[in-house]
Each structure stands twice: as structure tokens, then as C-alpha cells.
Amino acid sequence: xxxxxxxxxxxxxxxxxxxxxxxxxxxxxxxxxxxxxxxxxxxxxxxxxxxxxxxxxxxxxxxxxxxxxxxxxxxxxxxxxxxxxxxxxxxxxxxxxxxxxxxxxxxxxxxxxxxxxxxxxxxxxxxxxxxxxxxxxxxxxxxxxxxxxxxxxxxxxxxxxxxxxxxxxxxxxxxxxxxxxxxxxxxxxxxxxxxxxxxxxxxxxxxxxxxxxxxxxxxxxxxxxxxxxxxxxxxxxxxxxxxxxxxxxxxxxxxxxxxxxxxxxxxxxxxxxxxxxxxxxxxxxxxxxxxxxxxxxxxxxxxxxxxxxxxxxxxxxxxxxxxxxxxxxxxxxxxxxxxxxxxxxxxxxxxxxxxxxxxxxxxxxxxxxxxxxxxxxxxxxxxxxxxxxxxxxxxxxxxxxxxxxxxxxxxxxxxxxxxxxxxxxxxxxxxxxxxxxxxxxxxxxxxxxxxxxxxxxxxxxxxxxxxxxxxxxxxxxxxxxxxxxxxxxxxxxxxxxxxxxxxxxxxxxxxxxxxxxxxxxxxxxxxxxxxxxxxxxxxxxxxxxxxxxxxxxxxxxx
RNA sequence: GCGCCUGUAGCUCAGCCGGACAGAGCAACGGCCUUCUAAGCCGUGGGUCGCGGGUUCGAAUCCUGCCGGGCGCGCCA
Numbered sequence: 001x002x003x004x005x006x007x008x009x010x011x012x013x014x015x016x017x018x019x020x021x022x023x024x025x026x027x028x029x030x031x032x033x034x035x036x037x038x039x040x041x042x043x044x045x046x047x048x049x050x051x052x053x054x055x056x057x058x059x060x061x062x063x064x065x066x067x068x069x070x071x072x073x074x075x076x077x078x079x080x081x082x083x084x085x086x087x088x089x090x091x092x093x094x095x096x097x098x099x100x101x102x103x104x105x106x107x108x109x110x111x112x113x114x115x116x117x118x119x120x121x122x123x124x125x126x127x128x129x130x131x132x133x134x135x136x137x138x139x140x141x142x143x144x145x146x147x148x149x150x151x152x153x154x155x156x157x158x159x160x161x162x163x164x165x166x167x168x169x170x171x172x173x174x175x176x177x178x179x180x181x182x183x184x185x186x187x188x189x190x191x192x193x194x195x196x197x198x199x200x201x202x203x204x205x206x207x208x209x210x211x212x213x214x215x216x217x218x219x220x221x222x223x224x225x226x227x228x229x230x231x232x233x234x235x236x237x238x239x240x241x242x243x244x245x246x247x248x249x250x251x252x253x254x255x256x257x258x259x260x261x262x263x264x265x266x267x268x269x270x271x272x273x274x275x276x277x278x279x280x281x282x283x284x285x286x287x288x289x290x291x292x293x294x295x296x297x298x299x300x301x302x303x304x305x306x307x308x309x310x311x312x313x314x315x316x317x318x319x320x321x322x323x324x325x326x327x328x329x330x331x332x333x334x335x336x337x338x339x340x341x342x343x344x345x346x347x348x349x350x351x352x353x354x355x356x357x358x359x360x361x362x363x364x365x366x367x368x369x370x371x372x373x374x375x376x377x378x379x380x381x382x383x384x385x386x387x388x389x390x391x392x393x394x395x396x397x398x399x400x401x402x403x404x405x406x407x408x409x410x411x412x413x414x415x416x417x418x419x420x421x422x423x424x425x426x427x428x429x430x431x432x433x434x435x436x437x438x439x440x441x442x443x444x445x446x447x448x449x450x451x452x453x454x455x456x457x458x459x460x461x462x463x464x465x466x467x468x469x470x471x472x473x474x475x476x477x478x479x480x481x482x483x484x485x486x487x488x489x490x491x492x493x494x495x496x497x498x499x500x501x502x503x504x505x506x507x508x509x510x511x512x513x514x515x516x517x518x519x520x521x522x523x524x525x526x527x528x529x530x531x532x533x534x535x536x537x538x539x540x541x542x543x544x545x546x547x548x549x550x551x552x553x554x555x556x557x558x
Numbered sequence: 559g560c561g562c563c564u565g566u567a568g569c570u571c572a573g574c575c576g577g578a579c580a581g582a583g584c585a586a587c588g589g590c591c592u593u594c595u596a597a598g599c600c601g602u603g604g605g606u607c608g609c610g611g612g613u614u615c616g617a618a619u620c621c622u623g624c625c626g627g628g629c630g631c632g633c634c635a
Contacts, residue, residue, distance in 0.1 A: 086578035
């Protein structure tokens with residue numbers, strides 16, 4: 001059986017129509033009846049507040065309407081009992097028959113349980129990280145990487161055709177500064193810093209020395225005799241390539257890969273920027289003034305017009321970005337998601353205006369803002385400053401605490417709220433650490449199934465269990481949680497919210513641990529052993545699926 | 559000054575397209591290992607949901623005004 005709520009919805013709708021018919025009311029379309037899982041155990045497995053929401057239309061008090069609905073509910077083998085409660089809730093207690101069906105559904109669909117066709121195969125692009133190739137990725141980029149990668153996984157799981165893309169800002173002034181910084185360090189190492197002074201806005205990180213050192217290893221001192229301006233192109237290219245290679249390696253080791261690495265420079269090489277500017281002019285959204293080309297962003301929600309091409313002829317970052325987004329949509333995506341650091345939030349209205357000016361619905365571009373990571377060690381803040389080059393890199397963190405914990409921690413909170421990341425906590429292998437809590441549940445499950453096998457008790461091939469075999473609260477709770485998964489996955493997809501999955505899988509692991517401590521799988525009567533083996537296997541399947549979406553390992557042993 | 563985000567238990571946070579006595583983890587306290595992994599489980603205590611108004615049968619949730627924290631407002635990227 002697929003969806004319990006869909007079945008319930010039909011039943012309740014039928015009852016509502018009956019009540020309406022008796023009162024001579026006609027509704028063209030009933031609002032969707034919402035079901036939720038009540039907070040307290042004695043409030044049933046599912047409940048609806050529809051009586052309260054529709055009481056006005058029916059001219060009834062919520063509770064009275066609820067009673068009428070309940071009185072007209074058709075009997076259903078999946079329903080054990082139905083109650084009205086509180087201010088007008090209708091609570092549904094599901095029968096044990098339903099539990100067996102959920103179990104069978106999970107076991108039959110395996111890894112696909114919880115996946116959906118929400119996206120209908122439509123194409124979505126997720127662009128994330130996109131850090132300037134001027135230095136190693138820091139923790140903030142890491143959070144964006146984890147969020148973007150997991151969102152891409154979730155969208156894929158819910159039926160979208162997903163492409164992951166990294167936009168390389170390799171065209172602007174920053175590349176020049178990177179080249180000059182490297183060049184200066186090269187001359188400095190060689191003992192003649194005066195020939196190429198370090199730029200005042202240069203990159204001061206130690207990695208620049210490493211790159212300069214590599215240049216000396218490969219090219220020797222041959223640039224010392226050349227005028228700096230002549231060797232600058234080499235330094236620019238070499239430094240950018242080196243940094244980008246490091247970024248790729250860090251991301252790959254972090255479990256993040258991209259389908260496309262898109263170069264900003266390529267926009268210029270293909271001459272796309274001028275043609276995009278032409279498009280804007282033709283559509284009446286760009287105008288010339290004071291020798292510059294301006295975007296008429298005040299036609300949209302922006303507070304002032306913005307420069308596209310400076311009076312010196314150099315395009316702004318904004319011009320590249322409009323061109324880039326035009327190019328994205330030209331590639332045929334139905335939906336484009338950009339994941340940015342929260343410090344760019346002021347740029348969102350402008351970018352949306354840009355998209356709209358190109359004739360595209362601005363809602364086809366969604367911008368997700370990722371708030372900062374506050375790095376702590378034993379509760380104390382770790383000092384960081386990009387300017388001085390002293391920052392904690394993603395590499396540092398994943399080397400210290402491991403990829404699994406790092407990814408998990410990055411998506412534990414809503415993306416739009418600040419994240420406290422305690423390095424010491426993430427490293428602990430104790431119950432303080434939520435990552436291991438979940439992984440441990442999976443390892444325990446594997447252990448039980450292994451032990452069963454060792455004792456010659458194979459996991460039953462089918463998925464059928466006797467009705468009523470799961471009688472305890474712990475079993476029912478676990479099953480009920482497993483039944484929630486498709487809804488939770490859907491919610492995570494619609495909200496683009498990985499933390500929903502983290503919360504879900506933590507709760508699921510908790511339900512499993514409670515079950516495990518209260519009951520034994522092996523050594524009970526045969527039908528119970530078989531049913532519990534299947535239950536445990538199903539729990540393992542779902543935990544493994546969710547951890548897979550999070551890009552976190554599901555270990556068989558710990 | 560204008561704009562965006564944010565303020566929930568001692569700490570970190572969920573809940574925020576309005577609903578049943580506001581949830582979880584950690585920390586504190588008390589229990590549970592001869593039995594499938596105690597990296598686990600069970601129990602107890604702990605909250606004026608920043609403050610004041612408003613809308614509603616009903617507000618942590620929506621509106622509004624204050625107060626506190628973060629960020630952004632360039633012919634920078």
C-alpha cells in the first residue's frame with residue numbers, strides 16, 4: 001500500500017460530502033484535508049483538523065462537525081478506531097493490518113522506498129560552492145557544499161533530473177591579484193622581493209608560498225630575469241589552476257562531485273556577454289548614461305539602477321552573472337537553484353530582476369542563502385579572518401573530524417540559521433554525537449541480522465507477517481516512523497531542507513534503539529522472530545537510504 | 559538611515575503555509591549490561607516561546623511597534 005493518508009483522505013472526504021449533502025450545501029472543491037501525526041501517543045496515529053477548518057462553511061461548531069463526520073465514516077479494514085478530541089480534532093487509530101502493509105511496502109521497494117515522482121523528470125540545475133579559485137575552501141564553503149550536494153540528492157530522489165554545477169569566477173580582477181601575489185612570493189623566496197612587491201590587497205595565506213615554491217621547482221629561476229609584467233600571465237594561470245585543483249580534490253574527498261565546472265572566462269571567450277547585453281537593450285532594460293551601461297533594476301524590486309558595463313569598458317560581475325543565468329536557462333532547465341552565502345542576500349532581488357528582464361519567470365530561479373558557520377572548540381570560538389589568511393579550511397575540518405560527521409553537522413540546522421560547529425563534539429564517539437547515534441543504529445541492525453544468519457535463522461524471503469504480530473508500543477512506534485518516511489522525504493524536497501532528513505533519521509534511530517532495548521529479535525517464538533527480523537531489516541533499509549541521501553556512510557560494524 | 563535574517567528549557571536547536579497541556583539532544587539527578595554491539599535504553603526535574611499591542615473560536619506560528627544579535631546596502635567580487 002502506498003499512502004495511508006491518501007486512503008484516509010478519500011474516506012474523510014466522502015463523509016464530509018455526506019454531511020454537506022444532508023445540509024444542502026454544495027462545494028465546488030473541498031480544500032485539501034490535512035493529516036498530521038499527533039504529538040501524543042493517545043491521540044492516535046494520524047489526525048485531521050478539517051472539522052475546525054471547515055466549521056464556518058458548515059455553520060457548525062468544530063466539535064459538532066467532527067462528530068458528524070465520524071458518524072458517517074465508512075468502515076475500513078485499516079482503521080481500528082476513530083475519535084474526536086480536543087477542540088475538534090479527529091484522531092485515527094490504524095489497525096495492525098496496516099502495519100503489515102507498510103512493512104511489505106518497504107521491503108518490496110527497498111532503496112526506492114520513499115522516492116517519488118514529484119519532479120516528473122523535469123530538469124533542475126543546482127549551482128553551489130562556486131568559490132573564487134583564489135584560495136582553499138573554508139568551512140563556510142563546506143556548509144554550502146554539503147547543503148547543495150544533499151539537496152541535489154533529495155531532488156533526484158523525488159523525481160527531478162538534476163545537474164550539479166560549479167561556477168568558476170576565473171575572469172575578474174581577483175585572478176590578477178592572485179597572480180601578482182604568487183609572483184611576489186616567488187621573488188621573495190628567491191631573495192629579491194623588491195623586484196615584485198606584494199600587492200596591498202594580495203592574498204596573504206601560506207598556500208601562496210606553496211604555489212610559488214612549486215613554480216620554482218618546475219620553472220627554476222628563469223622568471224627572475226624577466227620583467228614581472230611578462231611573467232604575470234604564467235603566474236595567474238599557474239596559481240589559478242593549482243588552487244582549482246586543490247578545490248576539486250577537497251570536494252571530491254568530501255564526497256561532492258559536479259557534472260559541470262563552468263568557467264566565467266568561457267562566457268567572454270564565447271562572446272556571450274555582449275550578446276546578453278544586447279538582449280537587455282532590445283528588451284528595454286538597459287540604457288547608457290555617463291559612459292556606462294546601466295541595468296534598469298528599478299523597473300523591478302531593486303532600489304536603484306545598477307551598472308553593467310563600466311565607463312572604462314570593463315563589465316561588472318553583475319553583467320557576467322546575468323549572462324551566466326541566461327546561458328543556464330538557454331540550456332533548457334525548468335528550474336535553477338543557486339546556493340549562496342548569506343552575505344550575498346542583498347544581491348538576490350537584482351539577480352531575480354535580471355532573470356525577469358531576460359523574459360523568464362523570476363520564480364524559476366531560487367536562491368538559497370546559507371548562513372555562517374561558527375566554528376567552536378570546546379565551546380570557544382575559533383578565530384578566523386580571511387583577510388589575514390588565517391582561516392580554518394574545509395580540509396582541516398574533514399581531516400580532523402571525518403567526512404561523515406562534517407557533512408552531518410553542516411546540515412543539522414536549517415540552512416538559513418547560523419550554525420555552531422563544535423570540533424570536539426563532532427569528534428566524540430559518544431552518545432553526545434548525533435552522527436554516531438544514527439550510524440550505531442544501523443550497525444546494530446546489521447549485527448542482529450548477522451547473528452541470525454550465524455545461528456542459521458535466515459531472514460524470511462517474503463514480506464508477510466501475521467496480523468497483530470507487532471503488539472508492543474515500541475514496535476508500533478518504529479513502524480509508524482518508517483511509514484512517515486515518504487512524507488518527510490517529500491517535505492525535504494519541497495522545502496529544499498536537508499535538516500528535515502537529519503531530524504527524521506535521528507528520530508528513527510531513537511525509535512529503533514528503544515525497540516532494541518525493550519525486545520529481543522532472536523530467541524523468541526518463531527513467528528515473532530521472523531516478523532522482527534523483517535521489521536529490523538526494514539528499519540535498516542530506511543536508515544541506509546537516508547544516510548545515503550546525506551552522503552554519510554551506513555557502517556555494518558562499529 | 560533603509561533592507562534581509564534572527565531572538566523558544568542552563569546550552570545547541572526543531573516546531574513557525576495558526577490548532578489539543580510548547581518538543582528533542584546535551585548538561586543535572588536516579589535507575590538498566592551472565593542474553594542479538596551500553597557509541598544504547600528507561601525515569602525525574604527544568605520554559606512569561608525577547609517585550610507590548612492587534613487579527614482569530616484558537617497565536618511560538620499571521621500583522622504592527624519597540625528592544626537585543628547577525629548580515630547587506632559600490633562604475634567591489
